[in-house]
Amino acid sequence: MGGSLNVNHLAFLANGALWTIGLSLIALVGGGLAGFVVALARISPLRAVRILAAGYVQLIQGTPLLVIMFLTYFGLPPLGITVSPLTAASVSLTVYVGAYLGEIWRGCIESVPKQQWEAAEGLALSRTQRMMRVILPQAVRIATPPTVGFMVQIIKNTSLASVVGFVELARAGQIINNALFEPFLIYLIIAVVYFALCYPVSRLSRRLEASQGRPRLSVETA
C-alpha cells in the first residue's frame, strides 16, 4: 500500500470520469422518456392516472437514490429478474430522474397560460393537436433551462452507482485514496473534475435562462 500519485492513477480517474459521463447520458435519455410520460400522466384527464403518477413522484422524491439503486440491483433477483449492474443503474437512474424531470416538465406545461389552451380549443383543434402543436412547443422553450440545470444534478448523482459495482469518478477517487491516503489532494482533484464536467452545463442553463428572461425556480438535488 502507499506510493504516490502516478499516471496509472490518473488514467484510472479518467476511466471513472468516462463512466460518469456515460451514466449521465443514460440517465438523461431514460429519465427524459420516463419524465415525459410522468408529466403527461400528472395532467391526465383521468383522475386515477393523475393520482398514480403523483404517488410515484412522492415516493421516489422521498427516497434516497442510493436506496433505489440498492433495491433495484439486489431486490429484483429474488423476484426472478436478473439484472446486470448496467441495467440496474440505468433502471434506477431512469426511475429517479423521471420523477424529477416529470415534475419539472409538468410545471412547465402548466405554466403555459390557460388562455392558450382555450384559444386552441376555440379553433376546433383536437386534444392531441392542442398538446403537440400549441402547448408542447411553448413548454419546451420554458423547460429547456431547468432541464439543462437538472443535468448538473444527474452528473453528480451518478456517483451513487458505485453501490452496484460501478467504478465511476467518485468511487475511483475513493479507491485511489484508500491506497495513497492523500484525501485532500485526491478529493480536490475529483472536485475539479466534477466542476469541469458540471460548470459548462450550468453556464449553458444560465445562458438559456437569461435568453428567456425567466428566473430559475427549479429544484436541485445536493
Added chain:
Amino acid sequence: DLLDDVMKAKKIRIATDMAIPPSGMMDSAMKPTGSDVETAQLLAKDWGLEIEWIQTTGATRIPNVQTNKADIIVSTLSVTPERAKVIDFTKPYAALQSVVGCLKTATVKDWADLKDKTIAVSRGTTQDTELSNMKDRNLKLARFDDDATMVTAAVSGQADCVASSATIVNQIGVKNPGRVFEPKVPIRNFDLAIGVRQGEPKMIEKLNEWIAANLKNGKLNEIYKKFHGSELPPEMRG
C-alpha cells in the same frame, strides 16, 4: 449445486472490497492486490479456475452472494453468530488481530486510560461491535464508513485513537511521520472466513479442505505475513 457450476464454468466469481487495505486494494499500477486478493488467487490457481472480481462496497458484500452475483466472498469477513444466520462461513483462513492504537506519545496503558478519548473505528466491523458492547467502559466511538476514511481521520488529526488491526495502526505513522501510532490496548482476535450463500455444503467442505491444506503448508501464513507484517496465531498454523 454451486461447486459443480463453478467447476463446469472454469471460472469463479469472487466478491472483494478493493477499498480496505491491506486486505483488498489497488497497487500503483491499479491492479488488485492485498492479502485477500492473493488468497483468492491462490485458491483459483489450485483449483484451476479463472477469477472474475466482483467489486463490492462494505454494504454490498453479502447481498452479492445472496443474489448469486458472486460465488464466494473473500473480504475480511469475521465470524459472528448473528451473521451466521444469514450466510455460511468456512473454517477460518486468517485472523484479525484487533487493537486500540493511539499516538505513540500518548500515555495509554489500559482501558481505563481510554475513557473520554475518542476512538475511531470502521462502522459495523467486529471491532465496532466489540467496543460498542463495552458499555461500562465509557468509550467514545467515532464510526467511519470504511477503514480508509478512518485511517485518513487519524492521519489528518481528526482522531487520536483507532480500533483496528495492528497493521492499519502502524500504517498511520507511515503516512504522516508527525503522527506515529502504535498498538496500545489489545482487543482480541477475530477469525476471518470465506463466505458462501446458505445451503451449499459441498462448496463449504471443499473450501475447508483447501484452507486446512494451505494453513498446514504455510502458504496462507506467508500471504498474511507479506501484507500484515506478522504471523498468523500459532494455534491456527496448527
Added chain:
Amino acid sequence: MKINLDFGAILERWPSFVSGAIMTLELAVIATVLGTAIGVLGAIARRSGHPVATRVAAFYVESIRNTPLLVQIFLVYFGLASLGVKFPAFTVAAAALTINVGAYTTEIIRAGFDAIPKAQIEAAEGLALSKPQIYWHVVMLPAIEKVYPALTSQFVLLMLASSVTSQISAEELTAVANYIQSDTYRAFETYILVAIAYVALSLVMRAGFYGLGLVMFPRRRRLGTPL
C-alpha cells in the same frame, strides 16, 4: 434463489433507528435555518451590484453547485483537520450541509427577489421607505412566498442528501443502517426500513413546512390558498 426476509433482528434495534432519524432531522433543521440565513445574505450580495460582494457570492454558489456534496464534506472535514482545527463530527456535518444548501438557497431566493415586480419597489420608494426597509417589509416575505415550494423541496432533498455525512462519522439514519446491516448482514431488511424511514421523514418535513407556511403567510391562510 431465495432470500428469507426477517425483520426481527433489525426491528429489535429500533432505538438506534430512532436516534439516527432524530440526528438526520436535527442536521436537516440546523442546515435549513442557517442555510436560509446564508441564502438571504447571499441573494442580497448577488443583487447588490457591489463588484466584490457579487463575485464572492457567485464563486461560492458556482463552486458548491458544481461539485458533489460528498467531496465538499471530505474537504471540509479533512481540510479543517489539517489546519489543526477539530470539531465533533456532528458540528462538521452540520456546517458542511449548511454551506452546501446555502448555495442553493442563495439561488432560489435570488430568483424570488427577481420575481418581485419593479413596480412594488417603486411604490415603496415613492412612500419614502429606505432601502433596508424596502428589503425587509416589501421584498423579503413576498419573495420567499413565491419560492416557498422550491425552497421546501430543496430542504427535503438536503435531508435525503445528509446521508453522506455518515462517511465522516455522524451517526445519522444511514450510518445507523450501515452499522446494523454490517453487524447482522441483513442488508435488504435494513434498506427497506431505511427507505420507509426516509419517506416518513420527508413527509414529516413537508408537513412541517406546510404548517410553517400557514404561520408565515397569514394572507394565504385567510384567503384559503395555502402553499
Added chain:
Amino acid sequence: MSDIANVATGATVVALTNVHKSFGPLKVLDGVTFDVARGDVLCIIGRSGSGKSTALRCIDRFETIDSGEIVVCGRKVHDPALDLRALRQDVGIVFQSYNLFPHLTIEENITLAPTCVKGTSKAEAREQARAALAQVGLSDKIQHYPEQLSGGQQQRAAIARSLAMRPKVMLFDEVTSALDPELTGEVLKVIEGLAADGMTMVMVTHEMGFARSIADRVVFMHRGKVHEHGTAAVLTTPTTPELAQFLGTGL
C-alpha cells in the same frame, strides 16, 4: 320549440333559452334568454361581474350550463352527444388577451387550424391567411411573430385567425379593453367591416359609442339576468334606471 324551428329556416343562428349557471354558490347566469338572427350584430353590455363573458363562453361550450338550452347553427350546444369540434368550426371566438400562439408566425397562427382541422392544403391555407390578413389590414405582418406586433395588431391578427376558419358566427369578448384608445380604433374599424359584410356577431363591449353605431340589437345584463333588450336605441333612451345609471357612469 320555436327557436329551433327558426334556426331551421335560417333566421336564428344563436339562441339562448332560460340559461342558468352557477359557480359554486354564485349564480352567474339566472335565466338568460336572447337570440341572434343571421347577419345581425348583438352587443352585450353590463357591469363587471354581471355574467357577460360567461354567457359568451357558454355559447362556445367553454362552460357547461346548469339548465336551459343553447342552440347554435342548429346544434344543441349542451347535448352530451354534441360534436364539439364541429361546433367550433362554425363559431369563432376572440378574447380580450389576443392569445396568439407566440411560437408561431402570424401566418402559421392562421393556417394551423385550417390545415389541422379542415385538412385544407398548405398552399390553399396560406392563400386564405393572406386574404384574412388583408381583411384586417395586416398584410405586411404575415411573417412576423406575435411579439413583434403592437397590441392592436395582435388583436387584429387574432381576428384574422378566427376568420380563416370561415365561421358562421363570431364571438368577441371585450376585444379592445386591453388596448389604448388609438389602437382600439384600429380594431373597431375591422369589426365594422365584418358587420358590413354581413357576419353574424355577438360581442361583449365597454365601448358605448361603438355599440351605438354598430349594434343591431343590444342586451344589457345585470346580475346574471337580461335586464334590458332592444335595438341600439336603448343606449340613448334607456327604460330601466339600472341601464340609465350604467350609461351615466359608463362615460
Added chain:
Amino acid sequence: MSDIANVATGATVVALTNVHKSFGPLKVLDGVTFDVARGDVLCIIGRSGSGKSTALRCIDRFETIDSGEIVVCGRKVHDPALDLRALRQDVGIVFQSYNLFPHLTIEENITLAPTCVKGTSKAEAREQARAALAQVGLSDKIQHYPEQLSGGQQQRAAIARSLAMRPKVMLFDEVTSALDPELTGEVLKVIEGLAADGMTMVMVTHEMGFARSIADRVVFMHRGKVHEHGTAAVLTTPTTPELAQFLGTGL
C-alpha cells in the same frame, strides 16, 4: 430664477424648466416647461409614448434628467445632494397598476410608511389609516388583503396609502386606465374630493370628460414637447390641429 422665487412665496409647488431626457437614442422629453401652483390641479394629456409618464416620474426622481431643472416644494429635484426620502415625504405618487403590497392587509399597507419613515406610533398610524380610508370611502375593507378588493377599491386604497403620508403634492399616473368604466367612476370621485379639499395634484389621464371638469390647467404633450398649455378650455376649443386630432380620436 423666477420659479424658485415663486416657490419661496408659496405660489408655485412644482416647476419644470426646459427639461430634457433621452432613453438612449430616443428623445422622450424635449424641453418641457410647466408649473403648478399650490392647490391647483394640472392634467397632462397626450398620445401614448408622448412622454407624460416620464415627465411625472422625473418630478418624483424616479428618472434622472439630462438637462433643465425641476423644483418641487423648494427642493431642486436633481441636485445630487438632494435628500430623496424627504422629497418623497412631500410628494405622493399613485400608479396605474395600484402596486399595493400583496402580503399586507390594507391597514398594514397604509401604516407601513408612516411608522417606518415618520416614526408615527402604531396606534396613531392606525388612526390615520382609518381617516384616509374614510376619505376614499373604503372604511369597511381595512382588514382585507389587496386581492380581496376590486380594481377600483385597490386603486382607492393606493391613494389612501399615499394620503396617509400627508404629502403636499399628489401625482397620479393614469390611475383609472386599468379599470372598467364603473370602477373608474369611484376613483375619479375620490380625486374630485381631494381637489375640492385643495390638494395640489398633477395627473396624467385619458379621461377627457374628467379632465374637463376638474383641471385648473391642462398640458397637452406631443412628441416630448408641451404642445398646448392652458386652462381646461383648451379641451373644448383646441388651438392646434394635433390637439384637435387627439381629442377626436381620444374618444
